[in-house]
Amino acid sequence: MTSSTIRPAAAGAGGAVPRRGDLPRAALTGITPAVWGTTYVVTTELLPPGHPLFAALLRALPAGLVALLIARTLPRGGWWGRAAVLGVLNIGAMFPLLFVAAERLPGGVAATLAAVQPLLVAWLAVGVLGERLSGWRLAWGLVGVVGVGLVVLGPSAALDGVGIAAGLGGAASMALGVTLTKRWGRPPGVSPTTLAGWQLTAGGLFLLPLTVLLEGAPPAVDGPAVLGYLWLGLVGGLLAYVLWFRGIAGLPVTSVAVLVLLSPLVAALLGVVVLGQTLGPVQLLGFGLALAAIVAGQLPCPAGLFRSATR
Template identity: 80%
Template sequence: MTTSATSRISGGAGSALGGTLPRTLLTAITPVVWGTTYVVTTELLPPGHPLFAGLLRALPAGLIALVISRTLPRGAWWGRAAVLGVLNIGLIFPLLFVAAERLPGGVAATLGAVQPLIVALLASPVLHERLTGWRLAWGAAGVIGVGLVVIGPKAAFDLVGVAAGLASAATMALGVTLTKRWGRPAEASPTAFAGWQLTAGGLFLVPITFLVEGAPPAVDAPAVLGYLWLGLVGGLIAYVLWFRGITALPITAVAVLPLLSPLVAALLGAVLLGQILGPIQLVGFVIALAAIVAGQLPAPTRRTSVSPAQQH
C-alpha cells in the first residue's frame, strides 16, 4: 500500500471518529452512570429489593418524560415501543437479579460484557452489516478485559445464573439492534422516545416486582437520595442520552460502550469502598478500554496499490 493511500485511510478514520466524538462522549455518560448503580444500591438502598429499585428507575422517569414531551406513540409505534421497552429495560432487571443472586458479581458482569459480540452477530441478519473479524476480535478482548477486572479467585458458576446472565446480554443486544433498525419516528424527540420505553419497561416490571419481592421496603433519607439518583440520573437523563446515541451512532460503536459500566463500578469500589485493584485488574482495564476505543473506529480495509502500468 502506498504512503498516500495509508494516509488517506488513517485520515478517513480520524475524520469519522472526530465527527462522532461529541455524540459518542454524550452517549458514554449513560454506561458511566450505570456503573454507579452497585455503590448506590449497596450503600444507600434497603437490601433485598433490586427489582423495586429497577421499577423506580424506570416507571417514574418514563412518566416524567411523557409529561415533558407530551408525545405518545402513533400506529405501529405502540407495539414497537412496547417491544423495545421490554427488551431494553423490562427484562434486563429480572434477569440481572437472577444472575446476581446465583453468581458472584464479577462473573455476572463478565457475562454481560459479551453483549458487543452478540450485537456484532445480530447486525448481519438484522441490519445487513458485514460481520468482520475486527469487530469479533475486539468484542472478545472486551470480555477478557472486563473478566480480568472483576472476576475474583473464588468465582463460582451456576448454570441457571450463567443462563440468566447470558440472556440479559442477549436481550439488551437485541433491544439495541432493533432500536437501530427501527430508528426514532420524526414526531418523537429523544425525551419522548426514552419515555415510551421507560414507561413500557416499568409497567412490565410492576407485577414481577410485587410477585417476587412483595411489599415495598421502608425508605429512609439515604434511600430517597439513592432512588432519586437511579430514577432521575440513571433513568431519565441516562436513557434519553442512550437512545439518542443508538439512533445516531454506528451500532458497533454503541455496543462496546456498556463495557464502561463494570469498569466504573470497580473503580468506585476501589476509591469509595477500599477494594484494591491489583496488576491483573489494571491490565484488564487497559484491554477493556482499548476495546472500547477500537469499537469507535471503522474496521480497517485492505487496499491494493495500482501500478502505473495498470493505470493504462
C-alpha cells in the first residue's frame, strides 16, 4: 500500500465548491457532531469528575483497537507519521482539551468556543489547501458563532482562564486536523474505518502516558460511568469518526467544518430534555441562526455575492 498523493482542493472562485448533490452526504456526516453534542451531558451526569485525560483515553484507545481488529490493516511508509500527526490533532490533543473545557466551563461557554472552528478552517484552507479566502464562508461562520452564543450563553455564564484556553485550543487542534485530513486524503484501498482506527489508536497511545503521569490511578467507575464510557468510545468515537472521515473525503472542508455547529445545538436540546432547562425567545432566535449557517455552509455561494478574496 502506497501513500496517497496530495490532492489540494480546487482554488477557484470559492475554493472547493459545495454541490447540491452533496446534501445527503452532509446529512450523514452531520450525525457525527450531533453525537458529539452528547459529550457535555454525558460528562457532567455520568462520568466521575476530575479525570478528563482518563475519559479521553477510554474514548480513544479501545475504539481504535476495535477498528484495527476489524480492518486488519496498518499504515505503511509515510502514513505512520501522518496517522500519528492526525491522531494527536484530531484526538490526542482535542479530546482532553474538550473534557477540560466541559468540566471547567458552563456547557454554553465551552460550546461557543468550539463553534469558532469553522472560522479557523476557513483561514487554514487558504494556506494548507490552496483555497482562496471565502467571504461567504466567513460570514456564515460568524453567523453560526453568534447563533450558538445566543442559544447557550446566559448572564450567569462564568469564565475560567484555563477552561477558555482549553476550549480554544481544542477548536484549533481539530481545525488543523480536519484540514490536514482533507489534504492528505486516504491511501488507496483504505476505508474510513481503517483511517479512524489508525487515528484513534495513535491518539490513545499519545494519551496513555499523559494520563498515568498527570492523573495517576484511574477513578472508581460505577454502572452509569461504564455506560458513559461505552457511549463515548463506541458511538462518539468509533462510529462518529468513521462517518466523519467519510464525509471529509467527499465534501469541501469548509462545509464539513460548519457542521460542527450541530454539536452545541444538540447539547442545548439535551439540556432541555434531560436537565429540564428551557429555551427562551433569544435562544430560539440563535437556534435559527445557527441552523441557517449550517444549511448555507452546504450550498454554493450565489453568483456575484461574497466573492472570495485573493490570497
